[in-house]
Amino acid sequence: MVIITPGQKAAISSQAAAYLENIRHPPLPGLLSPFIASPSRIPNLRLTIGQKLAALEEEHIKRYNLSITETTIADIPVMVIEPHVIAPSNESKILINIFGGGFVMGTPRERAALIMAGECGIRVYSIKYSLSPEVRYPIARDECFAVYRKLVEIHDPANIYAMGSSSGATLMITTLLLARKDKLPMPARLFLCTPAVDLTGAGDSMVSNANRDIMPVALLSAMVRQNYAPADPEFDFKDPLFSPLFASYDATWPPTVITSGTRDISLSSAVRFYWKLRGAGAKAELLVGEGMWHGFNWEVDIPESIALRGAVREFLFSDN
Template sequence: MTNGSAPSESIEPSAQDGSRAMRLASRLISFLPTKKQLADTDWVKRTYGGRSYPAAAAIPWTFKQKHTIQETTIDGVRTITVRPVLGATRSHIIYTHGGIYINELGRPHWWIIAELTRRTGAAVTVPLYRLAPESTYREAFGYLVSVYREVLRTAAPGDVTLMGDSAGGGLAIAQPWAFREAGLPAPGRIVAFSPWLDVTGTNPQIPKYDAVDPMLSVAGGVQAGLWWAAGDDPRTPLISPACAPATLLETVPTTRIYQGTRDICMADAAVFRDRAVAAGANVTMRVYPGGFHVFPAFPRLPESKEVYADIAEFLGRPALP
């Protein structure tokens, strides 16, 4: 793992690094059609432009055995809160799922959430924000402000952690700016897995990561980002936090980013980390050589176990085996 303070230029992509399990998982992922599909903007437009709106993955029955589950409607949007039956703590996580703003919460997201509750004892609220192209970032942030306001009815701001992966990681990092605008206190901390922090895809470092990324391509993401922006400048901070001015970056709560080097999101995560630290924010990025996009979705990987142990410590919970 690379030290969290390492400069972005020292972090190089590699298909050979990482544990044997990580390399095998990357190899298996490379056989999926996802990367080829996302490289084709026309495919993305055809597939998502006239679709039927997708449903979120069902909560696994094994998950239901160990958690209480509360479903509510906030601003007309389904919102789920899960709590571990045993070992609950004061921590409350708001988890925004990834999917380049066009895909619903999937089964691997439940694997992440299950590991988070096991490791931290936290309650987890899962906002099923409306997706692009049917909806935009404007509606999403209005809804997320309402979700946070509801969480604060039972949790102190300092006990709240915003978490997310990929696009949801970008949402986690940007939400405090929307909360501040709404007059709400900042949450205690942020955790982001492979956050997508600049939807323009213009970072000149991206191609070298794209060459070894087994999952993602730039073109489809840029199209999804344009849908999400809905005509606004895609460099708007709520859309692309890496582009935020220093006056916003200095207000970022204590943040921990977990990032792999076989991931096109690595380039902009490094830019965000460097700019936020320069502005005075406490942002640490743990870099895992050979890690693919959102690798903690596979909790049994050695690197993932290290990530969850670090998160437990970050949230003040003793390590579990």
């Protein structure tokens, strides 16, 4: 269970406090996580969490009146999410989404994709990459890159927006690193929601928020290490195409908005990537929610989430 004191409650909305009060962690996450996230138990984990989220996804599809079609791009399945009303200024734009879920679960029709389609009035191309442990690094990244390569061929890059949440942000950043290497164009803007840029596990918030966030660090770590990371014990977790904090960046990197919260295990990852981009001369903005957790902005009706999404839309679309 996540602890929340009266002084912490006083600083957030009642809706956010109620959400946190309902969080139940697995007992003894530090000890049990390697078991819960072992490869043989991932299908069960997907089912339990997937079912809960599926109901919310259905709600959002109705709420925003979205139509969903499935296609393949570069032989990779892609879900195209189209809002009933497309904003006139977004008519020729697309938003590429890479979903999150610790590399082991998740779906291209995750709330992030649905909410962005509905609230921004934009077509979302959400890539259905392969999950772990069925495949391991770098398969998912290479699938995402294959789709990106094709999309920049058929769309004006000035009309391409890109996003990813958590592990989806990791995959999106490394996709763009591969694109840059191949001299492909960058998207117009990039949105990284609670990104995981350093899979070594370093960072202040990985300690301070380890058991305060809705996702215990031990569980996420076990997911990545046991299922996604190469089985080779010599594999370097600082490989810049695995942990993109360790890549180098320059001013050609697209303007990037990064979101997190003070309770988020990924706060340090967000902060460190912000300074990395800024130091490289790229334009970056960091948005931090008070008392907010990993991926809070996809809770559609929480006031802090609404404010954050508004700020993200402003960054992405206010000048065009």
